Amino acid sequence: MEGSTSDSMSSLATRICNQINSVFTKSTTTPSALEITVEEIASAAARRGKVFVYGVGREGLMMKALCMRLGHLGLSAHCVGDMTTPPISSSDLLIVSAGPGGFSTVNAICAVAKSNGGRVLLLTAQPELGSSVKYASVVAHIAAQTMADDGVEMEETRPLLPMGSVYEGAMFVLFEMVVFKLASVLGQSPNEIRSRHTNLE
Numbered sequence: 001m002e003g004s005t006s007d008s009m010s011s012l013a014t015r016i017c018n019q020i021n022s023v024f025t026k027s028t029t030t031p032s033a034l035e036i037t038v039e040e041i042a043s044a045a046a047r048r049g050k051v052f053v054y055g056v057g058r059e060g061l062m063m064k065a066l067c068m069r070l071g072h073l074g075l076s077a078h079c080v081g082d083m084t085t086p087p088i089s090s091s092d093l094l095i096v097s098a099g100p101g102g103f104s105t106v107n108a109i110c111a112v113a114k115s116n117g118g119r120v121l122l123l124t125a126q127p128e129l130g131s132s133v134k135y136a137s138v139v140a141h142i143a144a145q146t147m148a149d150d151g152v153e154m155e156e157t158r159p160l161l162p163m164g165s166v167y168e169g170a171m172f173v174l175f176e177m178v179v180f181k182l183a184s185v186l187g188q189s190p191n192e193i194r195s196r197h198t199n200l201e
Contacts (some may be wrong), residue, residue, distance in 0.1 A: 015160055016169070023144040033140035033174055034185065038181045039122045040093055040138060045075055045186060049091035052118075054080035054109050058164065059097040062171040064113040067096070069168020069179045072196045073188050080109055090117030097123040099146035099167040110135030125167050144170045 027033070044051050047200060051070055055063040063079070071075035078085040080094075087093060094113040098106045101124055110120050114135055122136035125146045133139060144167035161169065 012160070016135070019166055020144075020169040020173055023142065023166065024173070027141065027143045029141045029143075033142050034177050034181065036138055036140040037095070037121065037123075037174070037178045038185065040095070040119070041070070041075070041178070041182060042185045044091070044093035044119070047091045049093055050076040050078060050086065052078050052080055052085065052088055052092065052094045052113070053096070054094065054106065055097035056103050056105060058168045059171065062168055063095070063097055065172065066175040066178070069175070070182075072193045073179065073182055073186055074192070074196065075186075088113050088116050088118040091102055092118045093121060094118050094142065095121045095123070096132065097171065098130055098132040099123075099125050099142070099144070099164050101126030102132040106132050107135060121169070135189055142167060142170050142174065 031039075041051060051067075053063040053067045053070075054060070067079050067176055092108065092113075096106050096110060100113045110122070110132060113120050114137075119137045120135055122132055122139045123131065123142055123143055124139065125144050127133060127139045127141045145161075146164040146167045181189075182188075
C-alpha cells in the first residue's frame with residue numbers, strides 16, 4: 001500500500017537530510033567541529049600517535065564507523081573495549097562522544113586517558129553544561145538535539161527524528177567530512193584507502 005505523498009520514501013529522506021543539514025548551517029562555533037576534529041587527528045598522525053574512540057549506544061556505533069575509516073586511512077585506530085586495544089600514552093588521542101554532555105563511562109575512560117598523558121577530544125551538543133567537558137583537552141560542538149533536550153511529545157506531533165537521532169545522524173555526516181578532509185591532509189589516494197579494507201569477509 002502506497003503512503004501519502006508527504007510520507008513517501010523520497011520525501012521522508014529529504015526531510016531527514018534537511019534536519020541533519022540544519023545542524024551544520026546553524027553552527028556558529030569557530031573553529032568548527034570539522035576543523036577541530038581534522039586538526040586533532042592529523043596532529044596525532046604527525047606525532048605517530050594512536051587514535052582511540054569511544055561512545056555509548058548509537059553514538060558508539062557512529063564512533064566505530066569513524067574508527068573503521070581511520071584504519072582505512074592508514075592510522076593506528078582502536079575502539080575502546082576491543083580485546084586488541086593497546087594502552088594509551090602521551091602521543092595518543094582519545095575521541096569520545098557525549099551528546100547530552102556526559103556519561104559516567106565516558107568520564108571514567110577520559111580520566112584514565114588524561115592520567116596517562118593522552119589528549120582527549122570531546123564531541124558534544126552540550127559544550128558548557130556536561131560533566132565530560134572537564135576531562136577534555138578540546139571540545140567540538142555538534143549543535144544538535146539529543147536525549148537531553150528531547151521533550152516528551154504527543155503522538156500527533158512526534159518528531160521525525162526522535163531522542164538523539166539528529167545528533168547521531170550529524171555525527172555520521174561530520175565523520176564523512178572528516179575522512180574526506182583527512183585523505184587530502186594525509187596524502188591518501190582512493191586506491192590506498194581501499195587497499196586497507198578487510199578481505200576476510
